[in-house]
């Protein structure tokens with residue numbers, strides 16, 4: 001039997017990504033007449049645009065709190081208690097961390113429960129019933145997460161038991177098909193969802209390979225190191241990493257990053273990339289110069305000068321472009337990729 005008066009506060013804190021599902025979840029809760037604020041978490045691996053989240057929040061008329069998960073999140077990625085997903089994604093521990101932070105924020109703003117756009121069975125690692133229960137338990141928010149899109153398929157939450165939320169208003173969407181969400185979006189008048197799921201670099205195979213290599217050879221990264229991992233073409237000679245810019249934007253960032261350490265290289269007399277060498281060793285410096293020539297406009301078989309800048313110290317070296325076969329042996333690749341060679 002439902003109690004007459006709920007001890008639960010009727011205000012909700014929604015976890016939003018800026019994508020369609022969490023936007024729809026918020027709209028549904030608003031339609032139920034409940035008060036709701038939102039929190040948007042970002043990590044060093046997030047590719048979402050904060051401005052587009054703000055624009056979505058403005059359109060659906062909801063206050064949004066932005067929380068950046070920095071070093072604490074890097075620690076989780078380096079050593080996740082619940083392991084990795086298909087790449088370097090740590091979805092279970094990530095959700096636990098976000099919900100722990102959300103719990104603290106909810107206490108501050110007087111929210112009594114949480115709303116997410118999770119859809120049962122949509123993501124293999126974190127969106128099936130047992131993972132959801134584990135995440136709730138470890139975050140200390142058991143039975144306090146309302147998932148309006150899939151709620152009818154799940155056990156009753158405290159909000160339904162105490163009459164804060166009418167279970168009949170919840171939906172029974174499951175799996176990876178997007179059609180039900182598209183139809184709901186049309187009914188609710190949500191036409192623009194700039195950040196569909198998939199904005200996390202930890203799920204990207206190429207980025208995951210670089211990060212795995214980093215953790216194995218260089219240990220725990222700092223936030224600036226993650227920025228470097230996002231850029232350019234990556235090569236390794238022993239423990240030294242060589243990053244070659246792919247375009248003007250990346251060249252500018254690499255040049256900026258070189259001011260905090262490392263060796264910068266540029267071909268003299270031809271257009272070409274900025275290369276940043278993190279580490280040292282004569283062999284690594286020579287290979288970095290050859291790579292820099294390879295990606296420049298300099299003729300392949302000609303020996304050209306490369307400027308080498310390390311702090312205030314400037315020097316130059318004359319090399320030819322690296323041989324294509326050797327280039328591939330230096331490229332940072334996954335173990336499976338190396339096995340294919």
Ligand code: SF4
Pocket residue numbers: 043089090091092094095126200201202203
């Ligand atoms: S995909 Fe990335 S941001 Fe999303 S839950 Fe997994 S680890 Fe966290």
